[in-house]
Structures are given as C-alpha cells and as structure tokens.
Amino acid sequence: MKFLNLFGRLNSAVIGMVHVKALPGTPLGTLTMSQITEEACQDAEIYRDAGVDGLIIENMHDVPYVFDVGPEVCSSLTVVCSALRKLCPHLPMGVQILSSANKQALAVAMATGLDFIRAEGFVFSHVADEGLLNACAGDLLRYRKRIRAEHVQVFTDIKKKHSSHALTSDVSIKETARAAEFFLSDGLIITGAATGEQADPQELRDVSQSVGIPVLIGSGVTLDNVERYMEANGMIIGSHFKHGGHWANAVDPERVKRLMGRIRDLRE
Numbered sequence: 001m002k003f004l005n006l007f008g009r010l011n012s013a014v015i016g017m018v019h020v021k022a023l024p025g026t027p028l029g030t031l032t033m034s035q036i037t038e039e040a041c042q043d044a045e046i047y048r049d050a051g052v053d054g055l056i057i058e059n060m061h062d063v064p065y066v067f068d069v070g071p072e073v074c075s076s077l078t079v080v081c082s083a084l085r086k087l088c089p090h091l092p093m094g095v096q097i098l099s100s101a102n103k104q105a106l107a108v109a110m111a112t113g114l115d116f117i118r119a120e121g122f123v124f125s126h127v128a129d130e131g132l133l134n135a136c137a138g139d140l141l142r143y144r145k146r147i148r149a150e151h152v153q154v155f156t157d158i159k160k161k162h163s164s165h166a167l168t169s170d171v172s173i174k175e176t177a178r179a180a181e182f183f184l185s186d187g188l189i190i191t192g193a194a195t196g197e198q199a200d201p202q203e204l205r206d207v208s209q210s211v212g213i214p215v216l217i218g219s220g221v222t223l224d225n226v227e228r229y230m231e232a233n234g235m236i237i238g239s240h241f242k243h244g245g246h247w248a249n250a251v252d253p254e255r256v257k258r259l260m261g262r263i264r265d266l267r268e
C-alpha cells in the first residue's frame with residue numbers, strides 16, 4: 001500500500017501542519033520571503049524533533065481565499081517547500097494551496113520533491129465560504145498524469161469543513177467516500193465543521209468500513225480526544241500543536257511533545 005510505504009505505518013500516522021505566514025500579494029502579507037521561510041523552518045524543526053510522521057504545508061494565513069490563485073503564491077510556496085524538503089529530507093511531506101488550487105499544489109509538490117497533496121472539492125459540488133466549488137477529480141488526475149507526478153498521492157477532503165453541503169444533503173458521507181474511492185483518491189480526509197473542531201468518531205468508523213483506501217482525520221485532534229482517532233490511518237494536526245491551541249500561533253514544542261508522547265503510549 002502506498003500509504004504504508006510513505007509513512008511506515010498504517011494507523012495513527014501524525015502529520016503536523018505548517019501554516020505558512022501570509023504570502024506576498026495577500027491582504028495580510030507583511031513579511032519578506034526570508035522571514036516567511038525561516039518561520040516555517042522553525043515550525044518544521046519542532047515537529048521533526050518531536051517525532052511526527054509527516055508534515056503538510058498550507059497557506060492558511062492568505063485570507064480571504066480566492067479560487068484564482070496567483071503565480072506569486074505558487075512561486076512563494078515553492079520556495080518554502082524547497083527549504084522544508086532540504087531541512088527534513090526523509091520526512092513525508094505534502095502541500096495544500098487554498099483555495100482549491102489543487103493543480104497548483106501538484107505542480108509545487110512535483111517541483112520540490114513532496115509526497116502528497118491535500119485536495120478540496122474532489123467529488124461533488126458544494127458551497128464553500130469562497131463560493132461554489134465544483135468537483136475536480138477528472139481534471140486533476142489527468143493533470144497529474146500529464147506532468148508525470150503519479151508518485152504524488154492525492155488525499156481528498158469529503159464533506160469538507162467551512163462549507164455548506166445542502167446541495168448534496170441526500171448523499172451520505174459514506175456514499176461520498178465511495179465516490180471518491182471510485183474516482184481514484186489515494187486517501188480520504190474527514191473533518192469537523194471548522195478548523196480545530198473535532199471530527200465525528202462515528203463518521204470515521206462508517207467511512208473506514210465503506211472503503212478500502214486510507215482514511216485520515218483532518219481537524220480537531222487534541223490530547224484529550226486522540227484515543228478516539230487512533231484507528232484512523234492518519235491524523236493531520238495543526239491547531240492543538242500551536243500556542244494556546246489556536247491555529248494562527250507558532251508551534252508550541254511542549255504541546256507537540258505531550259501529544260506525541262500520548263500517541264506513542266497508545267500505540268504500544
């Protein structure tokens with residue numbers, strides 16, 4: 001299995017989130033690329049030294065998000081991802097570019113030697129806070145083939161956070177999961193309703209029993225609830241690893257150490 005080959009384990013792989021500071025050209029952007037890259041490297045070093053199983057890089061500070069992501073964002077993230085790849089050459093690493101810039105994320109991953117991307121809007125249309133987001137699986141995987149990036153895995157959100165799913169209210173999360181598997185997703189991501197909000201453990205069980213591909217938790221894992229999610233193939237953790245448990249803050253080494261220690265105890 002590709003997931004096992006990448007992370008070295010099939011359950012409870014921990015993927016630490018690197019929230020890159022606001023990039024040039026975005027409303028909150030004030031830092032130079034050197035400063036942005038340095039802060040991202042500091043976070044990555046903390047994660048690496050604490051023994052996380054992987055990293056994912058994301059431009060979450062680039063609010064408000066747009067669908068038409070400019071070349072300055074992609075080039076800036078290429079710089080950051082290249083630096084992190086050099087800093088952590090053996091750590092599985094991925095990228096997500098908001099909002100739903102999935103082709104761009106594939107291009108950045110291919111150019112910088114990353115291993116996976118997190119993709120929004122893979123199957124079924126829904127209304128995100130940026131607007132209407134349509135399914136992209138067919139175009140995205142054809143693009144991956146065209147640029148010879150088949151080695152880059154595509155992990156896909158289903159019934160994603162920060163969105164209304166009224167358009168597909170008659171389609172269950174299990175049916176959505178099976179559709180994403182049929183459309184060749186490499187792994188599924190389940191979240192709560194918003195960043196930092198915990199996912200439903202029952203949804204994890206339901207989806208895991210419905211598909212034969214990896215299922216990851218994409219939000220809300222904490223020291224207090226991590227035991228509920230140990231059967232997930234992976235856990236993407238951002239907010240809980242930050243000072244004060246808030247996603248926009250810097251990574252807190254003590255929070256990372258405590259949670260990784262708890263996870264190692266639960267794995268035994």
